[in-house]
Amino acid sequence: xxxDVRELEAPDLLAQECIDDPYPVFAWLRxxxxxxxxxxxxxxxxxxxxxxxxxxxxxxxxxxxxQAVSSPAKTPEDAAADExxxxxxxxxxxxxxxxxxxxxxxxLNKAFTVRIVQSRRDQFVQRVDGLLDAVEARDGKxxxxxxxxxxxxxxxxxxxxxxxxxxxDLFYEHxxxxxxxxxGVYPDRAKTEAMLEESTGMFLELLDARRAxxxxxxxxxxxxxxxxxxxxxxxxxxxxxxxLNFVGHETTDGQIGNSMLALLRNPDQLQLLRERPDxxxxxxxxxxxxxPSGAWAHIQFxxxxxxxxxxxxxxxxxxxxxxxxxHRDPEAYQNPDKxxxxxxxxxxxxxxxxxxxxxxxxxxRLELAVVFExxxxxxxxxxxxxxxxxxxxxxxRGPLTLDVDLGIA
Amino acid sequence: xxxxxxNVRDGSQFRSTDGSVMVEVWVDEDACIGSxxxxxxxxxxxxITDEGIAQLxxxxxxxxxxxxxxxxxNCPSHxxxxxxDGQHVAGGxxxxxx
Numbered sequence: 001x002x003x004d005v006r007e008l009e010a011p012d013l014l015a016q017e018c019i020d021d022p023y024p025v026f027a028w029l030r031x032x033x034x035x036x037x038x039x040x041x042x043x044x045x046x047x048x049x050x051x052x053x054x055x056x057x058x059x060x061x062x063x064x065x066x067q068a069v070s071s072p073a074k075t076p077e078d079a080a081a082d083e084x085x086x087x088x089x090x091x092x093x094x095x096x097x098x099x100x101x102x103x104x105x106x107x108l109n110k111a112f113t114v115r116i117v118q119s120r121r122d123q124f125v126q127r128v129d130g131l132l133d134a135v136e137a138r139d140g141k142x143x144x145x146x147x148x149x150x151x152x153x154x155x156x157x158x159x160x161x162x163x164x165x166x167x168x169d170l171f172y173e174h175x176x177x178x179x180x181x182x183x184g185v186y187p188d189r190a191k192t193e194a195m196l197e198e199s200t201g202m203f204l205e206l207l208d209a210r211r212a213x214x215x216x217x218x219x220x221x222x223x224x225x226x227x228x229x230x231x232x233x234x235x236x237x238x239x240x241x242x243x244l245n246f247v248g249h250e251t252t253d254g255q256i257g258n259s260m261l262a263l264l265r266n267p268d269q270l271q272l273l274r275e276r277p278d279x280x281x282x283x284x285x286x287x288x289x290x291x292p293s294g295a296w297a298h299i300q301f302x303x304x305x306x307x308x309x310x311x312x313x314x315x316x317x318x319x320x321x322x323x324x325x326x327h328r329d330p331e332a333y334q335n336p337d338k339x340x341x342x343x344x345x346x347x348x349x350x351x352x353x354x355x356x357x358x359x360x361x362x363x364x365r366l367e368l369a370v371v372f373e374x375x376x377x378x379x380x381x382x383x384x385x386x387x388x389x390x391x392x393x394x395x396x397r398g399p400l401t402l403d404v405d406l407g408i409a
Numbered sequence: 410x411x412x413x414x415x416n417v418r419d420g421s422q423f424r425s426t427d428g429s430v431m432v433e434v435w436v437d438e439d440a441c442i443g444s445x446x447x448x449x450x451x452x453x454x455x456x457i458t459d460e461g462i463a464q465l466x467x468x469x470x471x472x473x474x475x476x477x478x479x480x481x482x483n484c485p486s487h488x489x490x491x492x493x494d495g496q497h498v499a500g501g502x503x504x505x506x507x
Contacts, residue, residue: 109486114443114461346452357444357485
């Protein structure tokens with residue numbers, strides 16, 4: 001008789017050691033409890049590639065309003081705060097279904113097409129080189145996250161939106177507070193509310209400025225959408241600016257960190273990429289397969305009772321699809337635990353599947369490619385320097401700090 | 410950005426029949442966000458160029474209209490356009506989902 005997986009103890013996904021290296025836990029779950037209710041995070045966890053692919057785009061669940069995913073409210077005060085924060089983000093395109101989703105997404109997509117993103121390549125190269133020049137001028141010691149990954153990622157989203165230079169530090173700070181609230185282990189509700197208020201004020205000013213004087217950026221495209229018959233209300237624009245700040249944050253910079261680590265811990269693959277720069281495209285796919293920052297897909301909730309792989313889910317229950325585990329499933333990949341930049345990327349689902357596919361995928365791919373092209377071109381020897389620490393965030397995983405020896409000091 | 414010229418290339422168009430209806434499919438390369446959903450769903454019909462853009466492959470056999478419409482409607486950027494008997498059923502600027 002099959003074991004009831006509810007009898008198997010669910011792992012503590014939020015424990016820091018599990019965040020530092022979740023793969024042994026994922027492997028155990030995939031093998032023993034591929035679909036399991038986890039009382040710690042109050043979610044069903046779905047671990048196998050086939051189950052994720054078959055069920056992720058199902059109509060039997062919908063997008064969860066992401067109120068402090070890792071830390072559901074335990075007091076009436078926290079619940080009330082979550083309710084108020086939820087008001088700010090109800091119009092996120094991520095949470096919408098057609099036809100609203102289609103209308104909103106059609107405005108946003110235009111800023112993220114492969115060709116528009118690729119047209120910024122030279123700008124990315126210059127930025128990465130500028131940041132590395134600054135590290136060399138300082139002391140030659142690279143703390144990858146602070147010195148490169150974070151500034152590259154947030155300046156990319158700021159450029160694209162059109163956030164002026166003098167607002168960028170604030171924009172970054174807001175993104176960090178948001179990311180911590182939605183997914184972090186220690187969300188700060190009061191700080192998040194204050195941040196949303198301040199950020200909204202900043203966005204409203206920017207929208208007024210663009211109406212008065214249009215520019216070549218996404219803020220302008222959003223305010224002008226009305227003229228093209230795809231009206232976005234100010235509430236929708238503001239809500240989605242909060243969203244873009246959050247999703248452009250910790251995902252890409254975390255992925256730059258995870259990818260650097262994969263290369264440094266697998267010197268044969270680092271050497272191969274040096275010798276074969278033409279492998280960069282498949283290397284980027286392997287970065288996001290082997291150790292995706294988006295370890296879990298956006299949380300869903302069941303809209304009706306249904307089964308996944310023999311387990312009965314009930315309406316209203318939260319569901320977490322584990323992309324990081326799916327990509328290590330031996331049923332889907334040969335030698336899944338091997339980091340191999342020559343793999344065929346066809347089955348990669350790190351950016352999701354279907355209509356809600358990550359809008360920033362082309363941008364993230366380009367950032368990753370340029371960062372590693374420049375690092376490899378500039379430094380013939382790259383090595384890990386010291387211990388790696390991770391952010392206290394199980395859902396968007398990435399290093400807190402990552403010291404790299406550039407071989408120049 | 411908002412003025413970006415839309416550029417549908419003739420080279421990526423082809424025609425095929427499904428029973429008695431005419432199916433026409435083309436990829437708007439300038440709308441593609443490189444999601445690879447199409448190649449994921451139908452690797453025999455779509456490939457991804459080195460640039461990262463979806464491209465229709467030559468099809469040797471008649472194409473199932475319903476199937477291609479499903480693939481097109483899964484495209485997050487509505488870059489895959491489908492007409493059946495001349496009627497536009499998927500893709501384009503803002504097609505309300507049916």
